[in-house]
Amino acid sequence: MFHNPASEHVSPENTTTLTDFGWDDERDRSFTDHRASGLIPGRIVRAERGRCQVVTESGTVRAVVDPRSCAEDRLTPCTGDWVAVRPATATDSAAVVEVLERRTAVVRSSASRSSDSQVLAANVDTVAVVVSLADPVRHGRIERMLALAWESGAVPVVVLTKADRCADPGSAAAEVVAVAPGAQVLVTSAATGDGLDDLVAAVSGTVVLLGPSGAGKSTLGNRLLGEDLLETGAVRASDGKGRHTTVWRELLPLPHGGVLLDTPGLRGVGLHDVEEGLGQTFAEITDLAEECRFADCAHVAEPGCAVLAAVEEGRLTSRRLDSYHRLQRENAHAAARTDARLRAELERPRKQVSRLIRSMKQGPNFKG
Ligand SMILES: Nc1nc2c(ncn2[C@@H]2O[C@H](COP(=O)(O)OP(=O)(O)OP(=O)(O)O)[C@@H](O)[C@H]2O)c(=O)[nH]1
Ligand SMILES: [Zn+2]
Numbered sequence: 001m002f003h004n005p006a007s008e009h010v011s012p013e014n015t016t017t018l019t020d021f022g023w024d025d026e027r028d029r030s031f032t033d034h035r036a037s038g039l040i041p042g043r044i045v046r047a048e049r050g051r052c053q054v055v056t057e058s059g060t061v062r063a064v065v066d067p068r069s070c071a072e073d074r075l076t077p078c079t080g081d082w083v084a085v086r087p088a089t090a091t092d093s094a095a096v097v098e099v100l101e102r103r104t105a106v107v108r109s110s111a112s113r114s115s116d117s118q119v120l121a122a123n124v125d126t127v128a129v130v131v132s133l134a135d136p137v138r139h140g141r142i143e144r145m146l147a148l149a150w151e152s153g154a155v156p157v158v159v160l161t162k163a164d165r166c167a168d169p170g171s172a173a174a175e176v177v178a179v180a181p182g183a184q185v186l187v188t189s190a191a192t193g194d195g196l197d198d199l200v201a202a203v204s205g206t207v208v209l210l211g212p213s214g215a216g217k218s219t220l221g222n223r224l225l226g227e228d229l230l231e232t233g234a235v236r237a238s239d240g241k242g243r244h245t246t247v248w249r250e251l252l253p254l255p256h257g258g259v260l261l262d263t264p265g266l267r268g269v270g271l272h273d274v275e276e277g278l279g280q281t282f283a284e285i286t287d288l289a290e291e292c293r294f295a296d297c298a299h300v301a302e303p304g305c306a307v308l309a310a311v312e313e314g315r316l317t318s319r320r321l322d323s324y325h326r327l328q329r330e331n332a333h334a335a336a337r338t339d340a341r342l343r344a345e346l347e348r349p350r351k352q353v354s355r356l357i358r359s360m361k362q363g364p365n366f367k368g
Contacts, residue, residue: 018043018057020253022123022206027082027100039084039097044122045251047078052096053249054085060249061085063094075099079250079263080122080206104153106208108265120265124154125205125258130215131158131176133166133187139179140323143281145210146180147327151277156183157202159209161216163189179320181283190219200224200256207254208261221262226255230262274331282324284316300325 017023021043031041042054042061051064063085065077077083082100086092106121127149131142142158149156158180163169169187177185184202188195203224209217218230229252250263279286285307289297293304299321302308310316 034084042085044081045249061094066095066097106152126203126207127154129158130211132215134162146281147274147277150280151274158185164191
Protein backbone atom coordinates (compact mmCIF):
# COMPACT_ATOMS: atom_id res chain seq x y z
CA MET A 1 0.00 0.00 0.00
CA PHE A 2 1.12 3.53 -0.45
CA HIS A 3 1.87 5.80 2.38
CA ASN A 4 3.40 9.18 2.58
CA PRO A 5 4.35 11.15 5.66
CA ALA A 6 2.78 14.20 4.07
CA SER A 7 -0.62 12.54 4.16
CA GLU A 8 -0.56 12.84 7.94
CA HIS A 9 -1.17 16.55 7.47
CA VAL A 10 -4.31 16.20 5.41
CA SER A 11 -6.43 19.25 5.95
CA PRO A 12 -9.82 18.42 7.47
CA GLU A 13 -11.80 19.79 4.52
CA ASN A 14 -9.98 17.46 2.19
CA THR A 15 -11.17 13.94 2.79
CA THR A 16 -10.80 12.52 -0.70
CA THR A 17 -7.77 10.34 -1.24
CA LEU A 18 -5.76 9.62 -4.35
CA THR A 19 -7.50 6.25 -4.55
CA ASP A 20 -10.76 8.13 -5.06
CA PHE A 21 -9.09 9.73 -8.08
CA GLY A 22 -7.99 6.35 -9.45
CA TRP A 23 -4.50 5.82 -8.02
CA ASP A 24 -3.90 2.08 -7.85
CA ASP A 25 -1.30 -0.42 -6.68
CA GLU A 26 0.27 -0.72 -10.12
CA ARG A 27 0.83 3.03 -10.31
CA ASP A 28 2.06 3.01 -6.74
CA ARG A 29 4.62 0.28 -7.40
CA SER A 30 6.05 2.13 -10.36
CA PHE A 31 6.35 5.26 -8.25
CA THR A 32 8.75 3.69 -5.74
CA ASP A 33 11.89 5.32 -7.13
CA HIS A 34 10.22 8.70 -7.37
CA ARG A 35 9.15 8.47 -3.75
CA ALA A 36 12.66 7.57 -2.73
CA SER A 37 13.86 10.79 -4.31
CA GLY A 38 11.33 12.89 -2.45
CA LEU A 39 8.65 13.21 -5.11
CA ILE A 40 4.95 12.71 -4.44
CA PRO A 41 2.24 11.49 -6.83
CA GLY A 42 -0.69 13.64 -7.87
CA ARG A 43 -3.37 13.99 -10.49
CA ILE A 44 -3.92 17.11 -12.57
CA VAL A 45 -7.36 18.53 -11.86
CA ARG A 46 -6.79 21.57 -14.02
CA ALA A 47 -4.04 22.48 -16.44
CA GLU A 48 -3.14 25.94 -17.58
CA ARG A 49 -0.19 27.16 -19.53
CA GLY A 50 2.92 26.31 -17.55
CA ARG A 51 1.05 25.72 -14.30
CA CYS A 52 -1.59 23.42 -12.96
CA GLN A 53 -3.57 22.30 -9.99
CA VAL A 54 -2.74 18.87 -8.71
CA VAL A 55 -4.58 16.79 -6.18
CA THR A 56 -2.06 15.01 -3.95
CA GLU A 57 -2.20 12.93 -0.79
CA SER A 58 -1.95 16.15 1.18
CA GLY A 59 -4.62 18.11 -0.62
CA THR A 60 -4.72 20.16 -3.79
CA VAL A 61 -1.60 22.13 -4.63
CA ARG A 62 -0.80 24.67 -7.31
CA ALA A 63 2.32 23.67 -9.15
CA VAL A 64 4.46 25.05 -11.91
CA VAL A 65 5.40 22.74 -14.75
CA ASP A 66 9.11 22.13 -14.82
CA PRO A 67 9.94 22.69 -18.50
CA ARG A 68 12.32 19.74 -18.44
CA SER A 69 9.44 17.41 -17.60
CA CYS A 70 7.92 17.73 -21.03
CA ALA A 71 10.65 19.13 -23.27
CA GLU A 72 11.48 16.17 -25.46
CA ASP A 73 8.70 13.65 -25.33
CA ARG A 74 6.01 16.36 -25.63
CA LEU A 75 3.98 15.09 -22.70
CA THR A 76 2.55 18.41 -21.66
CA PRO A 77 0.45 17.78 -18.58
CA CYS A 78 -3.27 17.86 -19.18
CA THR A 79 -6.34 17.25 -17.07
CA GLY A 80 -6.38 13.65 -15.86
CA ASP A 81 -2.63 13.12 -16.01
CA TRP A 82 -0.86 11.43 -13.14
CA VAL A 83 2.33 13.31 -12.36
CA ALA A 84 5.35 13.32 -10.10
CA VAL A 85 5.42 16.47 -7.99
CA ARG A 86 8.38 18.01 -6.23
CA PRO A 87 6.78 19.46 -3.11
CA ALA A 88 7.10 23.15 -2.34
CA THR A 89 10.04 24.28 -0.24
CA ALA A 90 10.61 27.50 1.67
CA THR A 91 11.95 29.09 -1.49
CA ASP A 92 10.40 27.18 -4.41
CA SER A 93 6.81 26.43 -5.27
CA ALA A 94 5.68 22.89 -5.99
CA ALA A 95 6.62 21.63 -9.45
CA VAL A 96 5.43 18.93 -11.80
CA VAL A 97 8.62 17.17 -12.82
CA GLU A 98 7.25 14.23 -14.78
CA VAL A 99 4.06 13.12 -16.47
CA LEU A 100 3.50 9.43 -15.68
CA GLU A 101 2.61 6.97 -18.39
CA ARG A 102 -0.82 7.61 -19.91
CA ARG A 103 -3.08 4.59 -20.09
CA THR A 104 -5.55 6.29 -22.39
CA ALA A 105 -5.83 9.70 -24.04
CA VAL A 106 -8.56 11.64 -25.78
CA VAL A 107 -6.89 13.58 -28.59
CA ARG A 108 -8.25 16.52 -30.52
CA SER A 109 -8.26 16.95 -34.28
CA SER A 110 -8.20 20.66 -34.97
CA ALA A 111 -4.54 20.70 -34.12
CA SER A 112 -3.50 24.09 -32.89
CA ARG A 113 -0.16 25.37 -34.03
CA SER A 114 1.52 24.30 -30.84
CA SER A 115 1.52 20.56 -31.10
CA ASP A 116 1.55 20.15 -27.32
CA SER A 117 -2.10 20.98 -26.75
CA GLN A 118 -3.56 17.99 -28.53
CA VAL A 119 -4.37 15.71 -25.66
CA LEU A 120 -7.60 16.89 -24.08
CA ALA A 121 -7.98 14.35 -21.33
CA ALA A 122 -5.68 11.64 -20.02
CA ASN A 123 -6.34 8.33 -18.30
CA VAL A 124 -10.03 8.22 -19.14
CA ASP A 125 -11.75 4.88 -18.48
CA THR A 126 -15.26 5.51 -19.78
CA VAL A 127 -16.31 7.76 -22.64
CA ALA A 128 -20.05 8.37 -22.54
CA VAL A 129 -21.24 9.42 -25.99
CA VAL A 130 -24.25 11.58 -25.13
CA VAL A 131 -26.99 11.99 -27.72
CA SER A 132 -30.43 13.57 -27.30
CA LEU A 133 -33.55 11.68 -28.33
CA ALA A 134 -35.46 14.98 -28.47
CA ASP A 135 -34.14 15.55 -32.00
CA PRO A 136 -33.74 13.14 -34.90
CA VAL A 137 -30.72 10.99 -34.05
CA ARG A 138 -27.79 11.51 -36.40
CA HIS A 139 -26.09 8.15 -36.64
CA GLY A 140 -23.04 9.52 -38.44
CA ARG A 141 -22.36 11.77 -35.50
CA ILE A 142 -22.53 8.85 -33.09
CA GLU A 143 -20.11 6.89 -35.27
CA ARG A 144 -17.71 9.83 -35.33
CA MET A 145 -17.75 10.15 -31.55
CA LEU A 146 -17.40 6.38 -31.13
CA ALA A 147 -14.31 6.38 -33.35
CA LEU A 148 -12.75 8.99 -31.10
CA ALA A 149 -13.80 7.08 -27.99
CA TRP A 150 -12.45 3.71 -29.18
CA GLU A 151 -9.25 5.37 -30.32
CA SER A 152 -8.69 6.84 -26.85
CA GLY A 153 -8.45 3.37 -25.36
CA ALA A 154 -11.37 3.99 -23.01
CA VAL A 155 -14.61 1.98 -22.98
CA PRO A 156 -17.39 3.74 -24.87
CA VAL A 157 -21.01 3.81 -23.71
CA VAL A 158 -23.73 5.47 -25.76
CA VAL A 159 -26.13 7.40 -23.55
CA LEU A 160 -29.38 8.45 -25.17
CA THR A 161 -30.91 11.33 -23.19
CA LYS A 162 -34.28 13.05 -23.01
CA ALA A 163 -36.24 9.82 -23.52
CA ASP A 164 -39.22 11.75 -22.14
CA ARG A 165 -39.17 13.84 -25.30
CA CYS A 166 -39.22 10.90 -27.71
CA ALA A 167 -42.31 9.01 -28.88
CA ASP A 168 -40.56 5.67 -29.30
CA PRO A 169 -37.23 5.55 -27.43
CA GLY A 170 -37.11 1.76 -27.81
CA SER A 171 -36.84 1.73 -31.58
CA ALA A 172 -34.53 4.75 -31.58
CA ALA A 173 -32.24 2.80 -29.26
CA ALA A 174 -32.44 -0.33 -31.42
CA GLU A 175 -31.23 1.70 -34.42
CA VAL A 176 -28.35 3.07 -32.37
CA VAL A 177 -27.39 -0.42 -31.20
CA ALA A 178 -26.96 -1.34 -34.87
CA VAL A 179 -24.44 1.46 -35.44
CA ALA A 180 -22.54 0.93 -32.19
CA PRO A 181 -21.16 -2.62 -32.25
CA GLY A 182 -19.40 -3.51 -29.03
CA ALA A 183 -20.74 -0.53 -27.09
CA GLN A 184 -23.48 -0.55 -24.49
CA VAL A 185 -26.43 1.68 -25.39
CA LEU A 186 -28.53 3.21 -22.59
CA VAL A 187 -31.80 5.09 -22.71
CA THR A 188 -32.10 7.76 -20.03
CA SER A 189 -34.14 10.73 -18.96
CA ALA A 190 -32.93 13.22 -16.42
CA ALA A 191 -36.49 14.51 -16.27
CA THR A 192 -38.05 11.22 -15.13
CA GLY A 193 -34.92 9.56 -13.73
CA ASP A 194 -35.32 6.62 -16.09
CA GLY A 195 -32.12 4.73 -16.86
CA LEU A 196 -29.95 6.70 -14.45
CA ASP A 197 -29.23 3.66 -12.27
CA ASP A 198 -28.11 1.76 -15.37
CA LEU A 199 -25.86 4.67 -16.22
CA VAL A 200 -24.25 4.64 -12.78
CA ALA A 201 -23.67 0.90 -13.21
CA ALA A 202 -22.27 1.29 -16.72
CA VAL A 203 -19.60 3.90 -16.03
CA SER A 204 -16.46 3.39 -14.00
CA GLY A 205 -13.16 5.03 -13.25
CA THR A 206 -12.56 8.36 -14.95
CA VAL A 207 -15.62 9.28 -16.98
CA VAL A 208 -15.98 11.88 -19.71
CA LEU A 209 -19.19 12.97 -21.38
CA LEU A 210 -18.81 13.62 -25.08
CA GLY A 211 -21.57 15.05 -27.21
CA PRO A 212 -23.00 18.04 -29.03
CA SER A 213 -24.09 21.16 -27.24
CA GLY A 214 -27.51 20.77 -25.66
CA ALA A 215 -27.37 16.97 -25.62
CA GLY A 216 -27.76 17.04 -21.86
CA LYS A 217 -24.18 16.35 -20.73
CA SER A 218 -24.15 18.76 -17.81
CA THR A 219 -27.60 17.65 -16.66
CA LEU A 220 -26.43 14.04 -16.76
CA GLY A 221 -23.15 14.94 -15.05
CA ASN A 222 -25.03 16.59 -12.20
CA ARG A 223 -27.19 13.49 -11.82
CA LEU A 224 -24.03 11.36 -11.61
CA LEU A 225 -22.46 13.79 -9.14
CA GLY A 226 -25.58 13.92 -7.02
CA GLU A 227 -25.45 17.72 -6.91
CA ASP A 228 -25.55 20.62 -9.34
CA LEU A 229 -21.88 21.32 -9.82
CA LEU A 230 -22.03 21.73 -13.60
CA GLU A 231 -23.81 24.62 -15.22
CA THR A 232 -26.62 23.45 -17.48
CA GLY A 233 -28.43 25.07 -20.36
CA ALA A 234 -31.48 25.41 -18.14
CA VAL A 235 -29.54 27.59 -15.70
CA ARG A 236 -28.01 29.63 -18.52
CA ALA A 237 -31.45 30.24 -19.99
CA SER A 238 -32.88 31.37 -16.67
CA ASP A 239 -30.19 33.82 -15.64
CA GLY A 240 -29.02 34.80 -19.13
CA LYS A 241 -25.35 34.25 -18.28
CA GLY A 242 -23.01 32.20 -20.40
CA ARG A 243 -20.78 29.37 -19.35
CA HIS A 244 -17.87 31.08 -17.70
CA THR A 245 -18.34 30.05 -14.13
CA THR A 246 -17.32 26.43 -14.66
CA VAL A 247 -16.10 24.72 -11.54
CA TRP A 248 -12.44 25.38 -10.95
CA ARG A 249 -11.71 21.70 -10.83
CA GLU A 250 -12.19 19.67 -13.95
CA LEU A 251 -12.04 16.36 -12.09
CA LEU A 252 -14.92 15.76 -9.74
CA PRO A 253 -15.22 12.68 -7.53
CA LEU A 254 -18.42 10.70 -8.07
CA PRO A 255 -20.36 9.46 -5.04
CA HIS A 256 -20.47 5.90 -6.40
CA GLY A 257 -16.72 5.85 -7.08
CA GLY A 258 -14.66 7.21 -9.92
CA VAL A 259 -14.40 10.79 -11.15
CA LEU A 260 -16.09 12.91 -13.77
CA LEU A 261 -13.68 14.74 -16.05
CA ASP A 262 -15.22 17.86 -17.54
CA THR A 263 -12.90 20.12 -19.47
CA PRO A 264 -14.05 22.81 -21.93
CA GLY A 265 -11.85 21.47 -24.73
CA LEU A 266 -13.81 18.22 -24.86
CA ARG A 267 -16.89 20.04 -26.05
CA GLY A 268 -16.75 20.00 -29.82
CA VAL A 269 -13.85 17.69 -30.41
CA GLY A 270 -13.13 16.38 -33.91
CA LEU A 271 -11.35 13.40 -35.38
CA HIS A 272 -7.63 12.98 -35.22
CA ASP A 273 -5.83 9.92 -36.46
CA VAL A 274 -8.50 7.47 -35.39
CA GLU A 275 -7.64 4.70 -37.82
CA GLU A 276 -7.98 1.99 -35.18
CA GLY A 277 -11.00 3.62 -33.59
CA LEU A 278 -12.77 3.57 -36.95
CA GLY A 279 -11.99 -0.11 -37.28
CA GLN A 280 -13.78 -0.80 -34.01
CA THR A 281 -16.63 1.60 -34.72
CA PHE A 282 -17.32 -0.22 -37.96
CA ALA A 283 -16.44 -3.65 -36.64
CA GLU A 284 -18.71 -5.53 -39.04
CA ILE A 285 -17.13 -3.75 -42.03
CA THR A 286 -13.67 -4.59 -40.69
CA ASP A 287 -14.75 -8.23 -40.48
CA LEU A 288 -16.25 -8.25 -43.96
CA ALA A 289 -13.11 -6.64 -45.40
CA GLU A 290 -11.17 -9.76 -44.46
CA GLU A 291 -13.08 -11.53 -47.22
CA CYS A 292 -12.38 -8.95 -49.94
CA ARG A 293 -10.35 -10.26 -52.86
CA PHE A 294 -7.74 -7.49 -52.56
CA ALA A 295 -6.01 -6.89 -49.25
CA ASP A 296 -6.04 -3.12 -49.88
CA CYS A 297 -9.64 -3.06 -51.09
CA ALA A 298 -11.23 0.37 -50.61
CA HIS A 299 -14.77 -1.06 -50.94
CA VAL A 300 -15.72 1.41 -53.65
CA ALA A 301 -15.96 -0.53 -56.91
CA GLU A 302 -13.44 -3.35 -56.61
CA PRO A 303 -14.33 -6.79 -57.94
CA GLY A 304 -14.70 -9.41 -55.24
CA CYS A 305 -15.45 -6.83 -52.54
CA ALA A 306 -17.22 -8.55 -49.65
CA VAL A 307 -18.35 -5.23 -48.19
CA LEU A 308 -20.13 -4.15 -51.38
CA ALA A 309 -21.61 -7.64 -51.64
CA ALA A 310 -23.05 -7.25 -48.12
CA VAL A 311 -24.67 -3.95 -49.13
CA GLU A 312 -26.00 -5.59 -52.27
CA GLU A 313 -27.55 -8.39 -50.22
CA GLY A 314 -28.99 -6.02 -47.61
CA ARG A 315 -26.75 -7.23 -44.78
CA LEU A 316 -25.13 -3.79 -44.48
CA THR A 317 -26.85 -0.44 -45.03
CA SER A 318 -25.37 1.86 -47.64
CA ARG A 319 -25.74 4.70 -45.12
CA ARG A 320 -23.34 2.85 -42.84
CA LEU A 321 -20.82 2.25 -45.63
CA ASP A 322 -21.09 5.91 -46.74
CA SER A 323 -20.50 7.04 -43.18
CA TYR A 324 -17.46 4.75 -43.00
CA HIS A 325 -16.03 6.22 -46.20
CA ARG A 326 -16.72 9.78 -45.09
CA LEU A 327 -15.03 9.32 -41.71
CA GLN A 328 -12.09 7.53 -43.33
CA ARG A 329 -11.62 10.52 -45.64
CA GLU A 330 -11.96 12.98 -42.81
CA ASN A 331 -9.45 11.03 -40.77
CA ALA A 332 -7.00 10.91 -43.66
CA HIS A 333 -7.23 14.69 -44.01
CA ALA A 334 -6.73 15.26 -40.30
CA ALA A 335 -3.73 12.95 -40.31
CA ALA A 336 -2.26 14.72 -43.34
CA ARG A 337 -2.70 18.10 -41.66
CA THR A 338 -0.89 16.84 -38.60
CA ASP A 339 1.90 15.42 -40.73
CA ALA A 340 2.26 18.74 -42.55
CA ARG A 341 2.45 20.59 -39.28
CA LEU A 342 4.99 18.18 -37.83
CA ARG A 343 7.07 18.42 -40.99
CA ALA A 344 6.98 22.20 -40.75
CA GLU A 345 8.08 22.04 -37.15
CA LEU A 346 10.92 19.72 -37.99
CA GLU A 347 12.03 21.95 -40.82
CA ARG A 348 12.06 25.15 -38.86
CA PRO A 349 15.38 24.48 -37.12
CA ARG A 350 16.92 23.38 -40.42
CA LYS A 351 15.85 26.64 -42.07
CA GLN A 352 17.34 28.58 -39.21
CA VAL A 353 20.60 26.73 -39.62
CA SER A 354 20.76 27.32 -43.37
CA ARG A 355 20.00 31.00 -42.83
CA LEU A 356 22.86 31.10 -40.37
CA ILE A 357 25.19 29.37 -42.82
CA ARG A 358 24.16 31.78 -45.54
CA SER A 359 24.82 34.79 -43.36
CA MET A 360 28.20 33.41 -42.42
CA LYS A 361 29.11 32.93 -46.08
CA GLN A 362 28.00 36.42 -46.82
CA GLY A 363 30.34 37.69 -44.15
CA PRO A 364 29.83 40.10 -41.29
CA ASN A 365 29.83 43.20 -43.47
CA PHE A 366 27.04 42.09 -45.74
CA LYS A 367 23.96 44.26 -45.37
CA GLY A 368 20.93 42.52 -46.74
N1 LIG B 1 -36.91 17.05 -21.23
C1 LIG B 1 -35.64 16.85 -20.88
N2 LIG B 1 -34.78 17.87 -20.95
C2 LIG B 1 -33.49 17.65 -20.60
C3 LIG B 1 -33.04 16.38 -20.17
N3 LIG B 1 -31.72 16.46 -19.93
C4 LIG B 1 -31.36 17.73 -20.18
N4 LIG B 1 -32.42 18.47 -20.58
C5 LIG B 1 -32.41 19.90 -20.96
O1 LIG B 1 -31.64 20.07 -22.12
C6 LIG B 1 -30.95 21.34 -22.10
C7 LIG B 1 -29.48 21.16 -22.36
O2 LIG B 1 -28.93 20.40 -21.31
P1 LIG B 1 -27.40 20.57 -20.84
O3 LIG B 1 -27.20 19.55 -19.78
O4 LIG B 1 -27.06 21.96 -20.52
O5 LIG B 1 -26.66 20.14 -22.17
P2 LIG B 1 -25.07 20.07 -22.47
O6 LIG B 1 -24.86 18.88 -23.32
O7 LIG B 1 -24.32 20.11 -21.19
O8 LIG B 1 -24.84 21.37 -23.31
P3 LIG B 1 -23.48 22.25 -23.47
O9 LIG B 1 -23.12 22.71 -22.10
O10 LIG B 1 -23.88 23.36 -24.37
O11 LIG B 1 -22.45 21.37 -24.09
C8 LIG B 1 -31.26 21.94 -20.73
O12 LIG B 1 -32.28 22.89 -20.90
C9 LIG B 1 -31.73 20.74 -19.91
O13 LIG B 1 -32.64 21.13 -18.90
C10 LIG B 1 -34.02 15.31 -20.11
O14 LIG B 1 -33.73 14.16 -19.75
N5 LIG B 1 -35.29 15.61 -20.47
ZN1 LIG C 1 -13.86 -4.51 -50.22
